[in-house]
Amino acid sequence: MPRKKKGEEQEEKDTNSQPKSKKKKSSSVKYVDPNELLDEYLEEVINALGLAYLNLSREEYKELIKEPFAGAVGEVKTKPKSKTIINRLSANRDSLMEFLAMKLVRIKDLEKMTEEQLEFVVYNTKNAIKDLGPRLYEICIKKGRSDLIDVLRANWTIYGINSPVKCPKCMFNAIMPDLSCYICKYTITMKQLKEQLNVLQILFDYFKVDPQGYKEIMMAGYFYYSWDGVLPPSKQPKDLLRFEIVLNKEEKEKLKSFYIEHSTPQTQ
Numbered sequence: 001m002p003r004k005k006k007g008e009e010q011e012e013k014d015t016n017s018q019p020k021s022k023k024k025k026s027s028s029v030k031y032v033d034p035n036e037l038l039d040e041y042l043e044e045v046i047n048a049l050g051l052a053y054l055n056l057s058r059e060e061y062k063e064l065i066k067e068p069f070a071g072a073v074g075e076v077k078t079k080p081k082s083k084t085i086i087n088r089l090s091a092n093r094d095s096l097m098e099f100l101a102m103k104l105v106r107i108k109d110l111e112k113m114t115e116e117q118l119e120f121v122v123y124n125t126k127n128a129i130k131d132l133g134p135r136l137y138e139i140c141i142k143k144g145r146s147d148l149i150d151v152l153r154a155n156w157t158i159y160g161i162n163s164p165v166k167c168p169k170c171m172f173n174a175i176m177p178d179l180s181c182y183i184c185k186y187t188i189t190m191k192q193l194k195e196q197l198n199v200l201q202i203l204f205d206y207f208k209v210d211p212q213g214y215k216e217i218m219m220a221g222y223f224y225y226s227w228d229g230v231l232p233p234s235k236q237p238k239d240l241l242r243f244e245i246v247l248n249k250e251e252k253e254k255l256k257s258f259y260i261e262h263s264t265p266q267t268q
């Protein structure tokens with residue numbers, strides 16, 4: 001804790017400036033050992049944080065919480081009250097839970113987790129969803145927990161690699177530019193992608209905002225698609241989640257007839 005560190009520095013400075021005999025005396029005062037304190041406060045802390053339902057063994061609980069607990073104790077010479085530590089731990093509850101969920105994944109094999117432990121991990125997996133998402137999805141499928149998959153899907157949209165293309169199998173926005181799904185590994189075909197985007201319609205709509213770009217796409221036979229929508233080859237989107245969509249002969253012909261139909265004579 002920054003506040004305490006400052007105090008400590010001050011203390012050190014003070015001792016340095018004092019006569020040798022006093023320095024010796026102060027260095028003999030022991031710091032509180034957070035691990036010993038954890039032994040004493042463990043149950044109280046676990047209950048106060050609402051983690052008792054995880055049903056871990058005493059050793060597992062200690063392992064789970066030891067780092068944040070030590071952080072909340074800080075380097076002190078007088079024993080803090082359990083309430084003080086609990087308040088400090090609760091001050092940043094969301095990030096604490098996120099940390100504990102990731103720690104739990106390291107302590108316990110995901111496959112061997114109880115329903116409650118798995119729920120805890122799913123609900124609190126935020127930024128780590130890029131790493132854990134595929135495995136958590138797989139396990140939730142195995143256990144038939146579609147309710148947890150909904151939670152994962154929502155967290156993916158916020159913390160994952162949110163793609164403008166949805167996977168038709170797992171329904172996550174997780175189709176990558178190589179057309180494979182990051183979450184369930186399903187690969188969509190170019191045909192499926194075009195169907196999902198309604199490719200001719202989005203290009204006809206694009207004509208209204210950028211007829212020159214439309215012409216470019218028509219001539220080149222391909223375009224980019226990203227969260228920015230349709231872009232012609234000369235305006236490659238900066239977004240890495242961009243899809244290069246190659247048009248087939250039939251689509252190109254349809255674009256041409258639309259172009260001829262909608263262009264005024266002077267633009268041709």
Ligand SMILES: [Zn+2]
Nearest residue numbers: 167170181184
């Ligand atoms: Zn998928």
